[in-house]
Amino acid sequence: EPEVTQTPSHQVTQMGQEVILRCVPISNHLYFYWYRQILGQKVEFLVSFYNNEISEKSEIFDDQFSVERPDGSNFTLKIRSTKLEDSAMYFCASGGTLMNTEAFFGQGTRLTVV
Amino acid sequence: SQQGEEDPQALSIQEGENATMNCSYKTSINNLQWYRQNSGRGLVHLILIRSNEREKHSGRLRVTLDTSKKSSSLLITASRAADTASYFCATVPSGAQKLVFGQGTRLTINP
Numbered sequence: 001e002p003e004v005t006q007t008p009s010h011q012v013t014q015m016g017q018e019v020i021l022r023c024v025p026i027s028n029h030l031y032f033y034w035y036r037q038i039l040g041q042k043v044e045f046l047v048s049f050y051n052n053e054i055s056e057k058s059e060i061f062d063d064q065f066s067v068e069r070p071d072g073s074n075f076t077l078k079i080r081s082t083k084l085e086d087s088a089m090y091f092c093a094s095g096g097t098l099m100n101t102e103a104f105f106g107q108g109t110r111l112t113v114v
Numbered sequence: 115s116q117q118g119e120e121d122p123q124a125l126s127i128q129e130g131e132n133a134t135m136n137c138s139y140k141t142s143i144n145n146l147q148w149y150r151q152n153s154g155r156g157l158v159h160l161i162l163i164r165s166n167e168r169e170k171h172s173g174r175l176r177v178t179l180d181t182s183k184k185s186s187s188l189l190i191t192a193s194r195a196a197d198t199a200s201y202f203c204a205t206v207p208s209g210a211q212k213l214v215f216g217q218g219t220r221l222t223i224n225p
Contacts, residue, residue, distance in 0.1 A: 031211070033212070033213075041217075042215050042216060042218065043213075043215040045212040045214065045215075048212055050211070055211050056210060056211045058212075089154075091156060091157065100145060102147060102159040102162050103147075103157075103159060104159065105156040105157040105158070107155055108155070108156055
């Protein structure tokens with residue numbers, strides 16, 4: 001069964017460092033998303049991406065964040081200068097060929113900023 | 115309360131009993147979805163109900179949607195120990211391209 005894969009599963013980084021979280025969405029999907037979940041809290045929307053551009057983003061997704069689909073298969077989230085409060089589980093999700101249908105989530109990358 | 119708030123926050127029942135979780139939201143929606151999350155793992159989509167639908171079934175799951183009350187419920191019948199997980203409702207607000215999640219209900223099924 002097709003699935004969304006995320007790497008790495010766990011990343012530890014020093015405050016101020018740049019991190020890139022990687023995702024391989026399901027191959028025929030057109031809609032891509034990043035969400036995060038701080039430990040013990042709700043899942044928060046970061047950004048949606050369609051047709052090679054951002055279609056919607058939250059107030060969390062400030063200038064420190066960027067997304068890219070560099071090669072037609074990977075979908076990356078970059079955090080330029082990590083802060084302690086960026087520590088969270090980051091989930092990538094992809095949706096099918098129609099907007100606002102079910103989303104398929106990856107297993108997440110646990111980011112720990114020290 | 116915020117968009118997509120579930121209650122109860124935690125529910126513990128015996129195996130075989132039915133579990134009901136509720137969700138309330140504030141804005142108009144395109145659809146409402148329920149997801150399940152096992153501890154520390156990804157979210158698994160369970161069921162989607164569109165704003166013009168009132169009830170939907172999938173296996174042991176039954177979802178209702180009342181747009182006049184901006185609320186939804188998820189019923190899991192004949193619960194099993196393997197149903198132990200956190201359950202989240204998520205709305206797609208009208209005109210938006212995102213899921214807005216609630217805080218979730220932690221469901222524990224006791225054998």
